[in-house]
Amino acid sequence: MTVLYGTSVTLRPIREEDVDRLAEILAEPEVAQWWPHYDADRVRAELLHGTDVVVFTIEAEGEVVGCIQYNEEPAPDYRHATIDVFLDPAWHGKGLGTDAVRTMSKHLIYDRGHHRLAIDPGAANEKAIRTYTRVGFQPVGVLRQYERNAEGEWQDGLLMDLLKKDLQ
Template sequence: MDFSVKPVLTGDRTVLRPFTEADAERMWEIVNDPEVAHFTGAPSRELTPRVLRDWYGTRSAQPDRLDLAVTDPADGELLGEVVLHDWVPEDRSCTFRTLIGPRGRGRGVGTEATRLIVGHAFEGLGLHRVQLDAYAHNRRAIRVYEKVGFVREGVRREVEQRDGVWVDEVLMAVLDHEWAVHRGHPDVPRRHDDPSPGHPGAAVTAR
């Protein structure tokens, strides 16, 4: 298991690639999008263009997490990010999070990006468990996670106030033996004569 290798994951709707410092300007626009701000928890420190340059400029050097840029395969436009973090080596587990800016929504980009990186977590990194938490009112994201195979495990009630309203947090996870059956497509029956071990339609290269 090696988080220091930063792959390029290629699908039909998106290409995931390592971040560079040059991505900070576009990510500044994305993190300040009102919908992203509404469905994302408060950052641990104040975000500024300088902070983001330092952050995204060092993502490829992190040995214990994987941050990948979500891009448009047609023109390379940066659409958002997907992240595997909070790695626990002894448990072979980590936490997943994502955010997609306005130009990447409604196109199936978020669903495919999630399938690609979670597939890499199991098939490339050998993880046993990938978990996440999401605000209960973020129904679109929860539907994406369910489509990819995440299972609801519980709810943390009224974890914080958002815009003056107490909100719940949904806990979800997917396990390696579950992924081995559906490979991110739990609603699509798998053909018994399909021997392929990899994620269909996804190509992986490493940098």
């Protein structure tokens, strides 16, 4: 079982008993704005039992505070990994997001052997973009009308990537 230790966060594999707590966090408006339409059933299906993602629960001070996941592109000539994350708003602004994304990035590069990582926040998600920039991700370009928001409108995304040498 892989457990990853950051400065303030611990990332450990998701468990059944995390489902309700993660659904509660995903129901917070500030999180639902970027991760819309998740209830406990969807958390169980996609985060606990999803087959294309590797999902870790984020703990801080012994509490479940969020979730971070990665997906790997298996084609050897395009090998890379993508990351997605959310945190309870009560814990925002304390450096935990930066810590979690940096810890996962190190794992993917040094343990999983990736040379490139990608992440695709909403183009308007300034907090996430600043967090990822702090880890070393750089903007690649705007993904036009990339994802639907909670209201069903297509929104731009920002493709960002990080090479091993960029990791801060």
